[in-house]
Amino acid sequence: MEVDPFIFRLSIFILSIFVGYYVVWSVTPSLHTPLMSVTNAISSVIIVGAIIASLSGSSDKVFDTSNIFGFVAIVLAAVNIFGGFLVTQRMLQMYKKKKK
Amino acid sequence: MSANLSALFYLISGILFILALRGLSSPETSRQGNYFGIAGMGISIIVTFFSVGSFGPGLIYVLIFLTLGGSIGAFIAFKIPMTAMPELVAGFHSLVGLAAVFVAISAFLKPEVFGLGIVGNIKLASLIEMSLGAAIGAITFSGSIIAFLKLRGIMSGSPITFKGQHLLNLSLGILILFLIYYLCVSQSSSTFWTLVAVSFLVGVLLIIPIGGADMPVVISMLNSYSGWAAAGIGFTLENTALIITGALVGSSGAILSYIMCKGMNRSFFNVILGGWGATDQVSSAQTKEKKPVKNGNADDAAFLMKNASSVIIVPGYGMAVAQAQHAVREMVDSLKKNGVKVSYAIHPVAGRMPGHMNVLLAEANVPYDEVFELEEINNDFANCDVAYVIGANDVTNPVAKSDPQSPIYGMPVLDVEKSKSVLFVKRSLSPGYAGIDNDLFYRDNTLMLFADAKKMTEEIVKSL
Numbered sequence: 001m002e003v004d005p006f007i008f009r010l011s012i013f014i015l016s017i018f019v020g021y022y023v024v025w026s027v028t029p030s031l032h033t034p035l036m037s038v039t040n041a042i043s044s045v046i047i048v049g050a051i052i053a054s055l056s057g058s059s060d061k062v063f064d065t066s067n068i069f070g071f072v073a074i075v076l077a078a079v080n081i082f083g084g085f086l087v088t089q090r091m092l093q094m095y096k097k098k099k100k
Numbered sequence: 101m102s103a104n105l106s107a108l109f110y111l112i113s114g115i116l117f118i119l120a121l122r123g124l125s126s127p128e129t130s131r132q133g134n135y136f137g138i139a140g141m142g143i144s145i146i147v148t149f150f151s152v153g154s155f156g157p158g159l160i161y162v163l164i165f166l167t168l169g170g171s172i173g174a175f176i177a178f179k180i181p182m183t184a185m186p187e188l189v190a191g192f193h194s195l196v197g198l199a200a201v202f203v204a205i206s207a208f209l210k211p212e213v214f215g216l217g218i219v220g221n222i223k224l225a226s227l228i229e230m231s232l233g234a235a236i237g238a239i240t241f242s243g244s245i246i247a248f249l250k251l252r253g254i255m256s257g258s259p260i261t262f263k264g265q266h267l268l269n270l271s272l273g274i275l276i277l278f279l280i281y282y283l284c285v286s287q288s289s290s291t292f293w294t295l296v297a298v299s300f301l302v303g304v305l306l307i308i309p310i311g312g313a314d315m316p317v318v319i320s321m322l323n324s325y326s327g328w329a330a331a332g333i334g335f336t337l338e339n340t341a342l343i344i345t346g347a348l349v350g351s352s353g354a355i356l357s358y359i360m361c362k363g364m365n366r367s368f369f370n371v372i373l374g375g376w377g378a379t380d381q382v383s384s385a386q387t388k389e390k391k392p393v394k395n396g397n398a399d400d401a402a403f404l405m406k407n408a409s410s411v412i413i414v415p416g417y418g419m420a421v422a423q424a425q426h427a428v429r430e431m432v433d434s435l436k437k438n439g440v441k442v443s444y445a446i447h448p449v450a451g452r453m454p455g456h457m458n459v460l461l462a463e464a465n466v467p468y469d470e471v472f473e474l475e476e477i478n479n480d481f482a483n484c485d486v487a488y489v490i491g492a493n494d495v496t497n498p499v500a501k502s503d504p505q506s507p508i509y510g511m512p513v514l515d516v517e518k519s520k521s522v523l524f525v526k527r528s529l530s531p532g533y534a535g536i537d538n539d540l541f542y543r544d545n546t547l548m549l550f551a552d553a554k555k556m557t558e559e560i561v562k563s564l
Binding site for chain 2: 005006009012013014016017019020021023024025026027028029030031032033034035036037038039040041042043044045046047048049050051052053054055056063064065066067069070071072073074075076077078079080081082083084085086087088089090091092093094095096097098
C-alpha cells in the first residue's frame with residue numbers, strides 16, 4: 001500500500017513544530033522583539049503561492065480575477081519580506097556588548 | 101525545473117529559516133541568522149519562478165509588484181522609530197494574514213493552476229486546507245488591525261466588552277466550522293466568501309475586549325496565528341518551505357504567548373476573554389484613601405544615586421511613552437563616572453510586546469550584558485542601594501506577593517522594595533493597568549518623583 005503524500009507533509013509539519021519549540025525556547029528573552037519581526041518576515045514566504053497565482057494568466061488576459069488577488073498578495077508579502085528582514089537587521093545592529 | 105528538484109530547494113529554504121531563528125539565541129550570532137533567513141527567502145522566490153517555467157506575460161508585472169512592495173517595506177523599515185515597534189509588528193502580521201487570504205482566494209478561483217482539481221470539483225483535502233488557511237488568515241488580518249489601532253492610540257486601549265460577547269464569539273466559531281464543512285460538501289463559492297467574511301468579523305471581536313497592557317500576549321498570539329495560516333496555505337500548495345515556516349512561526353508565537361501569560365500569572369484564556377482592569381478600576385477608586393507619600397525632586401534623587409554603590413534601573417512602558425531611554429543612558433553614564441555600579445532589570449511583560457524594553461535600551465546604546473531578566477536579577481535588589489523605577493508600576497507591586505485578594509496575586513514581580521531606597525518616577529499616584537494601588541508608593545524607603553519620565557531623568561543628569 002502506498003502512503004498518501006499528505007502524510008509526508010503532515011510529518012514534516014509536526015516535526016517542524018518540535019524543531020520550532022526547541023529552537024524558540026533557546027532564543028534569549030532580550031531578542032524576543034527581533035524574533036517576532038523575523039518570524040514575520042519568514043512567514044511571508046507565502047509569496048510563493050502569490051507568484052504562482054499571478055503567473056497563471058494567459059497572454060491575452062494578464063489580469064484575471066484570480067491573478068489580481070495574486071498580484072495584491074505579492075505586494076503585501078513583499079512589504080513584509082523587505083520590511084521584516086530590514087527592520088530586524090536594524091534592531092540587531094543595535095545590540096552591542098560593553099566596551100572594555 | 102522538476103517538481104522534485106524544486107521541492108529539495110524548498111527544503112533548503114526551510115532549513116535556512118530554522119537557522120535564522122537559531123541565530124537569535126545570542127546577539128552575536130543573530131546578525132548571521134538574519135542573513136540565513138534572507139538567503140532562504142531568496143532561494144524560495146527564485147525556485148518558484150523556475151518551477152512555473154513558462155514565463156507568461158505576467159512575469160514583468162510580478163517583478164513590478166515585487167519591487168513596489170519591497171520599496172514600501174524597505175522605506176518603512178528605515179523610517180520607523182524604535183518606540184513604534186509594537187504597532188509595526190502588529191501591522192506586519194495583518195499583511196501576512198491578508199496575503200494568506202488572497203492566496204487562498206486565488207487557489208479557490210483557479211484550482212487548476214495549483215494542481216488542486218477544477219472549479220466546482222476541488223480535492224477535499226485541499227479544500228479543507230485552503231479554507232482553514234483563509235479563515236485563520238482573515239482572523240489574523242482583522243485582529244492585527246485592531247491591535248495596531250490600539251497600540252497606535254487611534255483606538256482607545258481600554259477593553260470593549262458587551263453582554264453576551266463570549267457567547268457570540270463561540271457561536272461564530274462554530275459557524276466557521278460549519279461553513280468549512282458545508283463548503284466541502286457543496287463547493288459553493290458563496291459559502292467560501294461567507295467564511296472569509298465571518299472570519300474577518302471574528303478577528304475584530306476577539307481583540308476588542310483585550311486591554312492595552314495585555315498587548316504582549318495578543319501580539320504573540322497573532323504572530324502564532326499568522327504562522328498557522330501560512331502552514332494551512334503550505335498544505336494547499338504542497339510547499340515544504342511554507343509548511344516548515346508555518347510550523348516554526350506558529351510554535352514561536354505560541355511559546356511567546358505562554359511566556360507572557362506566565363509573566364502575568366494569568367491563563368491564556370483569562371487574557372483572551374479579556375476585560376481585566378475595566379471592572380477593577382471602579383473598586384480601587386472607591387477604596388482610595390489618603391496615605392502619606394514622600395515626595396522628592398531631582399536633586400534628592402541625584403544625591404541618593406551619587407552616593408550609592410549600586411543602582412538598578414527598572415524600566416516600563418512609561419519609559420517608552422516618554423521616549424526616555426536616551427536620557428536614562430546619559431544618567432547611567434554619569435553615575436558610572438562616579439563609580440556607581442548600574443544594571444537594568446526587565447520584567448517579562450514590561451512594555452507592549454515581548455522584548456520591548458530590551459530593544460529600546462539597545463537603541464540608546466545600553467550594552468546588552470548590563471540588562472538582566474527578572475530571574476537573573478531579582479535577588480540583587482536586597483544588596484542594592486537605589487532602585488530607579490521609571491514608567492513601570494504593576495510589575496513592582498509587592499501586593500502580588502502578600503495579598504491573596506489582589507487581582508495580581510501570584511504574578512512574578514521585581515523585588516524593588518528590598519533595595520535600600522526606591523526612586524519612583526511617575527506622573528501621579530494613579531493606579532497602573534491592573535487598576536490597583538501600588539503599596540510601594542507609601543513605603544518609608546520610597547521617594548516619589550512626580551514628573552514626566554524624560555524630564556525628570558534629564559534634570560537628574562543636570563544635578564549629577
